[in-house]
Amino acid sequence: MKMYIEIGLIITSVALIISVILQSKGAGLGGLTGADTGGVYSVRRGIERTLFYVTIGLSVLFFILAILAIFIKS
Secondary structure (H helix, E strand, C coil), rough: HHHHHHHHHHHHHHHHHHHHHHHCCHHHHHHHHHCCCCCCCCCCCCCHHHHHHHHHHHHHHHHHHHHHHHHCCC
């Protein structure tokens, strides 16, 4: 069981990293390094909204798997 949770943590963390990188829409490499992208707020629509919810779901799943890993080790 411990091995499956650790594999799930690895897969979830890679997917979470990818989804966060994909959210820097139109910012180019400057947005990935932390440069100022203008700060204009826009409403999330279509794929942006879906990606936002996927990122939230992945972060919740990562948190749950991390807590399970702690309980299984002890």
